[in-house]
Amino acid sequence: MTLAQEKTLAQKVRADFPILHQEVNGKPLVYLDNAATSQKPLAVLNTLSTYYEGYNSNVHRGVHTLSAKATDAYEGARDKVAEFVNALSRQEIVFTRNASEAINLVAYSWGNQNIQAGDEIILSVMEHHSNLIPWQLLAQRTGAVLKFVELTETQEFDLEQFKTLLGDKTKLVAVVHVSNTLGCINPVEEICRLAHHQGAKVLIDACQSIPHMKVDVQAIDCDWLVASGHKMCAPTGIGFLYGKLDLLRAMPPFLGGGEMIADVFLDHSTYADLPHKFEAGTPAIAEAIAIGAAVDYLTDIGMDKIHAYEAELTAYLFEQLRQIPELKLYGPQPDENGEGRAALASFTAGDVHPHDLSTILDQAGVAIRAGHHCTQPLHRHIGAQSTARASLYFYNTREEIDIFIASLKESVEFFGSIFG
Structure with missing residues (x-):
């Protein structure tokens, strides 16, 4: 499809997003902080x-109508997420507050049981702090060693160096799929294949x-995968962990409390089956149901259409x-078609501080990150x-880039006139 045809789709989709139809500092909002x-x-x-307004009630605990309706919607959202990422079972989807909590869950539950002094954990230099600090803490607790994949000349994941880091001591590889700063798309299938050949797990x-x-x-073929709802049209406060069923079954609970139990005695407890073993306490019910609605929305548009449209915008940007x-x-x-990287651009402008650039752009109604x-x-x-x-999303337009x-x-x- 041409950009003009897809732009028509973007224009129609924009009507679904009330927040985009406003002025900021007297100018139409151009939201590029996706x-x-x-x-x-x-x-x-x-x-x-x-x-x-209609069925606010706690899930799993009541037999009355509202509770049953809330439970059906909450668990229905889990089914939608499982299908969205092609999980083998709905039990492989654990709702968390965000991706950070999901990573911490794995670091504490699986990591504390399986990582020992001298074991090696491979990360990359491009990791978000959320996929770095939990492993730093695990290494401090256990005496494990962190190793880091660096960048190629084109500032991408150095797969050849990664191969040299893998060894008998490698127990875990935790890498980002798409860098939020560089925009590179990492070869996660090959990373998993190489890591599994060494007997390591991959997040x-x-x-x-x-x-x-x-x-x-x-x-x-990853062992775990994490995501945050708020980056995919869902509310804040909801994310999910995907994990292979056998791994999740072998992992002990991360948090204790209600919902995650089977039977409780004064001196011990038994735990619920997956995925509830990892969902202690009253969950973010509305937010979980809403991530299901977000999945429906994205699926109705089509992820292939979203990717293709964003690629064309990326080429133009x-x-x-x-x-x-x-x-x-x-x-x-x-490349000329906008493929080969994500729909975002990080940049500097000489001696101009990015915060100053962002402030001036905000006066023009343009929202970017600095x-x-x-x-x-x-x-x-x-x-x-x-x-x-x-950073772009499918509701952005070529005119906004202009x-x-x-x-x-x-x-x-x-x-430039100030700095002379």
Whole structure:
């Protein structure tokens, strides 16, 4: 399909997002901070209000009508997420508050049982802090050793170096699928194949891939995969952990309390079957139901259509950014069709601080991210204290990119006149 045809789809989809139809500082909002969080369609917003207005009740605990309805909707959302990522069983989907909690769950439950002094955990220098700090803490608790995959010349995952890091002591590989700063798409299927050959387990951080492309956990063959709802049109406060059934069954509970029990005695307890063993206490019921609505919404559009449209926007975005000579772009370049990287661009503009760029752009109604994007080690590795980042989603348009580029050029020229 051509960009003009897909733009018509984007225009129709935009009507589903009330927040996009407003002015910021007297200018139409151009929201380009989707890697931080996505906006929510009416289908998701209405699901939240329908739950609270119509059948607000606790799940699993009651036999009355409202509780049964809430339980059906909550567990129905689990079925939708399982199908969305092609899990083998609905029991392989554990609802968490976010991806950070999901990673911590694995680090404490599986890690405490299986990682010992001298064992090696392989990460990459591009990891989000959420996929770094839990493993640092695990290494401190156990005496494990952290090793890091660095970048190729094109600032992508160095698969050849990864091969040299793998060894008999490798017990875990935890890597991001798509970098939230570099935009590179890591070869997760090959990473899993190589790691499994060494007997290691693999966790994939899919926060930046799940919203934008088809993700099939069986095809990847990862042992665990984590994602956050708020980046995929769902509310904040909900995410999920996918884990292979045999692994989850062997892992002890992460948190204790209600919901995760079978029988409780004064001196001991037995635990519920999967996935409830890992869902202690009253869950984020409305948010879980709403992530199901978000999955329905994305599925109705089609993940292939979303990916193809974003690729075309990416090609156009980078074509325009390359026309501003003051900019330094990070991560691999897209091909002529916009493929080969994610729909985001991190950049610097000489001596201009990214926060200053973001502030000036905000005055023009353009929302971008500035800072280290929770990847401080990566920024040190690439020699940048911070970067500016524009990140796209399927409701963004070519016209919005034009507004962003025009405002960015004006901002760079303004600071250029100051710095002389």
